[in-house]
Amino acid sequence: MKGFIFNPVLMKELKLRFRAFKSFSGLMFYLAVLIIFVSGFLLVFTNFSVSGFFKPSQSFLMFAVLSVLQMALVMFITPGLTAGSISTEREKQTLNILLTTTQTSSQIIIGKLLSSVAFLILMLMAGLPLYSMVFLFGGVSPWQFMTMFFFYFVTLIAIGSIGIMFSTLTKRTIVSMIATYGSMIFLGGITLFFFFIGFYLDEIMTVQQNTQNLNSFSPFTYFWACINPGVLIFTLLYPELRNTLQLAVGIEFPNWIVYLIFYVLITVVCLTIAIRKLRANMKTNR
Template identity: 75%
Template sequence: MQRFSNPVLMKELKLRFRAFKSFSGLMFYLFLLFIFVGGFLSVFTQFTGTGFFRPSESFIMFAVISVLQMALVMFITPGLTAGAISSEREKQTLNILLTTTQTSIQIIIGKLLSSIAFLILLLIAGLPLYSIVFLFGGVSPSQLITIFLFYLVTVVAIGSIGIMFSTITKKTIVSMIATYGAMIFIGAVTAFFFFVGWQLDNIPGNTPTPPIGGSTPNSPITYFWAAINPGALMLTILYPPLENELSNITGISIPIWITYLIFYSLVTVLCLWIAIRKLRANMKHNR
């Protein structure tokens, strides 16, 4: 068991979960979700005068809560991970940490898992609000499980990107700017490229001649931008017919969740590998 122990992870968990700002952040996070759910229920039950809540309206609330929670997670994750290593460097405690018996892998993984643990706490704390949706129907448990698995993959990938920038940069502010820039690229720029590719594919002069049988010509670049966009995957989870519509647009029938999982798994491994290699780069250079 000692081989698998990680003192860095234990220390980070104790410091993070004992800090007042962690629980104040959790309270603020739940307060935002509570305001939205309460307002949504009030609008559809009292202000309309119907006095009941239809399953279709319940699904709309579930969809909006899921998108809102994804946006909050993507906004919070860089703030938790972008300063994991750079803050130690700024406080001049990184060299002390590197002189311990902990390996670079233990340090990087410990920092990452402590941040992910807090984010998982945020997601679990929001489950009671999701339970309200199940009271009115319209949502299957499999959709909820799929959404949370999507959150987990996304959080790990974003956390790895933040850890990487925190390791290769000397200032926390620079690391946070770079990480949030990566989030803007993942969330907004990829969507922009998808719509640009879609429009270019629909230009008559640029549209290739369909093959025999009338099937849609392949557009792998357009498919790739949609497959790595968290919003696109979220929409296909919430509205499965959109998956078929995307296949008709790009001509590629591979479910985007497969490409999303492969791509962000590779991103996670690459970012962690860079962070582990660069953590002691200056020490090796000085030697």
């Protein structure tokens, strides 16, 4: 374990990433978006008056929208940080030199991933002062806050693994980014589309069979909803939505468990493919 965390690849990537101007400009953009949102939210709900009141229910609404916005930013920023990890080395013709070192393929891939994850965690931590305003006005429990950040972490690790895998499999960074962002579109949008299509077809079949009083059993429809990050955020924020979803598909299994299992499997599979294909691709290119 020590070899994965304290390895030269990780140390070099951390120094390069945290010293680069574009990293801190990206962090500034990220915080600027959150600050503009929070400021606008407070101004709207206090009627643009310094004497306005901000209720705990409105504070929870701000937390909910801020959580959705932060998940969207995580899904948008993560591919840009990880999709070029290996392909950039290949384009600069430095990958051959990196592979001649004593570092194993696992250390190279894990080092690249951890350096990107470290910067993303820094971004999440930098936004904590804005979340402190939610606790100032009340309406949100610490458990909800910790649960939300835990699933942020699981999601960004999985997305980062997808980016690392495509960066290893492809020779061009632009192709890797397109493939990674395409995966994000699938996980964030196409899965939701499949859910609505499946739910609509289930309703038609229920009406045709005259079984309105029976709960339909739709595991595939439920699966598409479970792996969607947006659905996860809303069901964590509003438990009644989770109960409604489970009642509609006839499955009582918690959707967050399916989400966790699915994204952990994605992480393991993508990292395994990246590790095994790293040196295989070099042999082919030679």
